[in-house]
Amino acid sequence: MDKFESFSGIAAPMPLVNIDTDMIIPKQFLKTIKRSGLGVNLFAEMRYLDDGSENPDFVLNNPAYRNAEIIVAGDNFGCGSSREHAPWAIKDFGIKCVISTSFADIFFNNCFKNGILPITLPEEQVEVLMRDAEKGANARLDIDLENQTVTTSEGESFHFEVDPFRKHCLLEGLDDIGLTMEKAAAIDSFESQAAQARPWV
């Protein structure tokens, strides 16, 4: 996984609550056996019209936001299915950070596994960021994971919380599986104890 570097990027405002994984990546695109190439289908049902052409009203089709690297969204982003195609599509589009007042649990976990930073902030602060994002391409947000801050184009800065282990993994681009395999001895000994205690499992 790539290391997560601090960056300054365009933020697309999506002031909708409950943006679910069916909206993020409709199921007709789940039939792939690969992880890449899903970016063109991100938000497909809102982004394209019935004839396949772009819906000019959708934020990511607005020239100002085509190169967005951040999404600022309403409550409960990523609710719904566990499909990791949602963060894959977001990542493939070029989004590296999503900001909301709250995230659905599985989606939140999936982000970290794919080098995406989900940031949870209180409603007033998300609102400030939303208004900043609405200004378009010239208003860039600064995302600094090291110092855990988001800064608006006007220089207003908000601190966010992030789990220290996840932060470390994002910053170093570490792969969970490799880390856990280093604990093989502990897993082995747990397994043999469990086999004694609960042999029916």
Next chain:
Amino acid sequence: MTGKTLYDKIWDAHLVQQDADGTGLLYIDRHLVHEVTSPQAFEGLRMAGRQVRAPEKTIAVPDHNVPTTEGRDKVIENEDSRIQVEALDKNAREFGINYYPVSDIRQGIVHIVGPEQGWTLPGMTVVCGDSHTATHGAFGALAHGIGTSEVEHVLATQTLIQSKSKNMKVEITGKLAPGVTAKDITLSVIGKTGTAGGTGYVIEYCGEAIRALSMEGRMTVCNMAIEGGARAGLIAPDETTFEYVKGRPHAPKGAQWEAAMEWWKTLYSDDDAHWDKVVTIRGEDIAPVVTWGTSPEDVLPITDVVPDPAAFKGGKVEAAKRALDYMGLKAGTPLKEIKIDTVFIGSCTNGRIEDLRAAAAILKGKKIKDGMRAMVVPGSGLVRAQAEEEGLADIFKEAGFEWRLAGCSMCLAMNPDQLAPGERCAATSNRNFEGRQGKGGRTHLMSPAMAAAAAITGHLTDVREMM
């Protein structure tokens, strides 16, 4: 010292290692796998030259995108679906994991097959790359959905990195009124807490009304814990649970059964356990409900009317407007007057034998409304066979329902069973999101009996008027 909740007990029994920051490495007893969220995980293993650590604890079954019409064991028409099912066939074979292919009568929706075959047992940790894994919590197992990277992690290490959730108790007191089912309980809870009300929690459902439910009903309740935002739903095991588990193909036998029972009987929340949140609902206050919008929290008793978006607060005002627009509904319309085109009975929420019995009881000797499209998709091949034996299949067919093979089908419409734009469906599944059952399709969630009633009248119906 305060006591422990059931969640605490299962967590502690599976903790391999706890890091200083509170993240735990949890041992996984059962890993269920299906065709849609696993190919990239197996591919990842191959690329890294890794093995499946515990193939004997890994169970795979294709369900999400398999057609539910005859002949599917010969050929799956849709190329992408075929590729995914073939990939699962191949991965199951190469990595030596337990497998139920489409040609096997035991094939079905992964969350129905696991319990049916006795893979799911009390006190276990169960994961699957599917959010409705919460279903298995009905057995007092800690069960939750994971993403594909985590599927790969569990395949390689049989563990999962987890931070501990908070404890939430949802108590349903008293008795349910006639016509009210487990589905009405679980939807009503979400209606009360909202779809994010459970975020950060593991919910334990308890109370007299929960105790009175069969295992099928309990699975329906836990299935939708995720729709309330919770990581998992749990119900403490009791005689009903043990009775259901006993004699299943992979349940313990003989001395092992005795040993297991001894532990299982300790699986309950202590009286002095700490709860971070408690929600109590009187069983008597729960009515048969239906959803009107595009989120499972958009739920009301069938006797109510379509709500006015202006009555909501904050971001929900816009969301409700958008939902009514999408659903083609006007505020103030009585829910009972909403006409429907299609009825879907099935899914991991309501595709078990008890659900089919409840629907058949309403349909017996009746016909569905002219022009109605109606289908029953049993949750597994074994549920299907049993329903045929009990004569339920004939009742459905005589009423005008299509009688399908097992799978997820129209629950998520990845196979050919889809709604057309604007088509309105009474469904027993668990999600009414925009486009869930097909682009532009409109979904109303409800219990199997309510769906059956709607099939007969052609509009949303209070099942109590037909009993």
